[in-house]
Amino acid sequence: MSMFSTGILVLTSPLHVLPLRIAPVLTSAAQVVERTLYVHLHPGLNLGTGGQVRPAYIPPVVDLCTLISCLYSNAADICAHLDVRVLLSNVRAQSAALSGNNGPFPTPQTLSHSPEVVLTDFPIQDSGQSSLVTQCLQKYAGHCYICKPCLSSVLLYPRLKEVEEDDDRRGRAAQLKPLETFSDVVVGGTFDRLHGAHKTLLNISCLMANRRFVIGVCDQELLKNKVLKELIEPYDQRVQKLQDFLNDVKPSLEYEIVPLSDPFGPSVSDPELQCIVVSEETRKGGEAVNRKRVENRLAELVLYEIQLLKDAHHADIEEEKISSSSLRTRLLGTLLKAPSVRKSCSLLLPLFWSQAVKRIVQRDGVKEEDALRRLKSQWLNAKLIEHANVVLCTLWEPDVTQRQVLKTWTLLQQRIQKRLEEIRPSP
Structure with a gap:
């Protein structure tokens, strides 16, 4: 099967069973897409009618947060090489949706990377239905997003049939309880090498924010005690990646990305903020923010806590959760930038x-x-x-350093072999 740089995955399964299907769906999608995978949610979408299928609003409910967390957790485990992004332009509360008369996409949304292929988990009844569903899927994707010309399509359902019965048995009742949303939401973090845990935090924050989303990005003094702080991406680079991600996820929001030189930033001084999204390990920081706000005679923020994502591939010196410090550790011994030949x-x-x-x-x-x-x-x-082209660190035990050296040597041998094959004259 052909590989595409960028794809968009349209998920149509019921919301409460999607977490059970995410692993096989992502496994199949990773065989088709090799760089960026956008995820568009439309539970209950029927692509087999042959009629005109239009995008519709779906309400922000509790199950959406569960699904988002499940998506990014599975992506980190199954297809870590893919940049997965869950899109939320069509997620809106019912009252707000009724006030708009053009639907979620008055015009197709421009993404950072234009999709070349659209995929779906929609169940087809027989092979003869494939052509109809494919045409409908392509038209639907074109209504929502600006895609590359000659958009290809892939139906994943034939590969998912074996999990369908298990889904029906294990699928729990849907939690259609509305998710509480707020006008202005704030989060803070380093956001180095944007990963699944960051994306979960940002996606859920975007889901809860109706007007403005404030993001504090750690800089200067706040980076001093970070593991392998020298490998942290420059501030401007981290901000640019955040902007690209957020503009894809929910372009209707007003974003404010500010540098943090202290643990609080605008969270203790902005009177319009209503909610701060925290993780299990940063909850105490959120409570400290509220104490400061009380001292400043401001209303306390609602603390919304999300769970940490477990890292199924962490090494003995790495954290059990998905973290930037673990990703920086994995850079040791790898080629950070290609060498260049320079005199002197x-x-x-x-x-x-x-x-x-x-x-x-x-x-x-x-x-x-x-x-x-x-x-x-x-x-x-x-x-x-x-x-440097390659970086090693002796911060840990000698055997860890030895593993880094072995990794460096192995990768160097692979690069040399590849280079020799490239310059070897053809017979």
Whole structure:
């Protein structure tokens, strides 16, 4: 089967059984899409009528939060190479939906990456129905999103038949209890190497926010105690990734992304905020925010807590939950950037070093040895990593370092072999 860079997955199964089907659905989708997989939710959508099928609003209910968490957790376990994004443009409370008369997509939404293929879990009754469902699916996707010309389509249902009966037995009753929503919602975090746990937090926050979503991004002082802080992405890069993700997920919201130099940021001073979304481990931080707000004579925020996502692939030195620190640890020994051939490359770092020492001596009036000592403590790792192709770290036990070296050597041998095959003359 052909592989596509970007795809959109239209899920039509009932909301309460979707969590049971997510694993086989993602497994099948990962055989078709290799980069970005958008997920569009429309439980109960009938693609087999042959008539005109239009997108419709679905209400924000408790089961949606469960599904979102399940989706990202399974994606991290099954297809970690895919950038999965759950789209929420068609999720809106009934009262708000009735006030609009153009439906969720007055015009097709532009995504960061235009889909080349649309997939669905819609159940077809026989192979003769495939053509009809395929045409209907393509038209439906075109109503919702701007897709690439000659959009392909894939019906996943034949691969899902074996789990259908099990779903029916295990599927619990739907929790159609409305999810409480708020005008203005706030969250905070480092958001380094955006992963499934981040996406769960952001998606659920977008689900709960009706007007404005404020995101505090840790910077400067708040990064000092992070594991492998030198490998944290630059602030601007983290913000750009956040903006791309959020604009895909729910473009109707007003987003405010602000740098955090202290643990509180705007959460303790903004009177319009109503809710803060926290995890199990950051709940105490949310409670501290409310104490500060009371001191500032502001209304307390509603604390909405989400569960942490377990990391099924964590190593002995990594956290059990999905985390950025674990992802940074996995970078050790890998190729961070391709090497480039430079003459007198060995002069680059010494040249930087001498210039930096000279600037500190002139600026602060200190002795050269003091400037050198300060430079070593503040800049050595960061600058070395900036120029490095591969990074190792001896922070843990010697056997961990040995595994890093072995990983580095193995990957280097693979790259050399691949390069030799590329330059080998054809017979």
